[in-house]
Amino acid sequence: MVSKVRTIVRHVLPRPARDAVLKAAHTRGLMPWATKGFEVWLIVQHLLLLLRPQAMVEFGSGRSTDYLAEYAHKSGCRLMSIEENWIYVAKVNLALRLLMTRTNVVRHVPVKGEWYDHARFDRLLDAFGPADFVFIDGPVDREGRERAAIERHLDRLIDLAEVKLVLLDDTQRPEVKALALRIAERFGLVAYDLADTHKEGNALTFLLAPGHTAALDALAPSLRALLEPVAAPAAATDEPALT
Ligand SMILES: C[S@@+](CC[C@H](N)C(=O)[O-])C[C@H]1O[C@@H](n2cnc3c(N)ncnc32)[C@H](O)[C@@H]1O
Structure with a gap:
């Protein structure tokens, strides 16, 4: 059905209208897009x-x-x-139910202004408590939306003593990469980039707690080779550059 609509839109509408309709459908979640490559999921699962x-x-x-739900279900992780x-x-939630894994882990928080409804998220976080693994892959990139608005919640969201991994998708976008590096600096995490070869132009950044970077050495060499350490940004200096 979705592919029929896509074919009609492609063949009937002139190019600018077609691009606008497809973009609007994608960003509203009405038309599925290619999900991340299987190497990404292999690394996450490992x-x-x-x-x-x-x-x-x-x-x-x-x-x-x-x-995530499969792991949570089997390991007792929240x-x-x-x-x-x-x-x-x-x-x-339906897909999880059909997979016979943990259901109702997906909580609806509408976007209000630049980010998810902060008050509603705060209430959910009050009930859930801090996390040791945070995966930032939303909200959907639309005009006026700002993933960096998450920074308001970071101190409560990320358990500084326990944090193991913060994963950000879409770090090919300079503002998302900048957010990743700010989180790394604030929590003392070590950054690694992964170019998602199955989704053109997409990149992810893995931020690992220093005590857990050794986990990467336990990955299969073919997976470990995909993760590139990110050089720490050069410290600002007032010294004149040497020529
Ligand atoms: C980048 S997707 C998040 C996908 C999810 N974290 C993943 O890696 O599979 C961002 C938003 O698009 C919607 N969405 C989820 N899966 C989708 C798909 N396959 N195609 C289109 N939209 C999707 C949801 O509203 C989601 O919050």
Whole structure:
């Protein structure tokens, strides 16, 4: 059905209108897009196995939630997935039920202004508590939206003493990469980039607690080779540059 609509839109509408309709459908979650490559999921699953997080919070539900919920279900880890679009809340919770894994982990928090409704998220966080694994993959990139608005909640969201991994998707976008590096600096985490070869132009940044970077050495060499350490940004200096 979706592919029929896509074909009609492609063939009937002139190019600018077609691009606008497809973009609007994508950003509203009405038309599925290619999800991340299987190497991404392999690395995430291995890191779950190696790091054994106990409390995970995800922003932006989808395929990822299946993997996280499977681990959570089998290991007794707590999971909360924040989703802006009620269609995806229903879809992902249904998918989890059909997989016979933990259900109702996806919580609807609409976007209000630049980010999820802060007051509603705060109430959910009060009930959930801090996390040792945070996956930032939302809200959907639309005009006026700002993932950096998450910074207001970071001190309560991320358990400084326990944090193992913070994962950010879409770090090919300079503002998301800048957010990743600010989180790394604030919590003393070590950053690694992964170019997602199955989704053109997409990149993820893994932020690992220094005490847990050894987990990467336990990955299969073919997976470990995909993670590039990110050089720490050069410290600002008032000294004139040497020529
Ligand atoms: C980047 S997706 C999040 C996907 C999820 N974290 C994952 O990796 O599978 C951002 C938003 O798009 C919607 N969405 C989820 N899966 C989708 C898909 N396959 N196609 C289109 N939209 C999707 C949801 O509203 C979600 O919050």
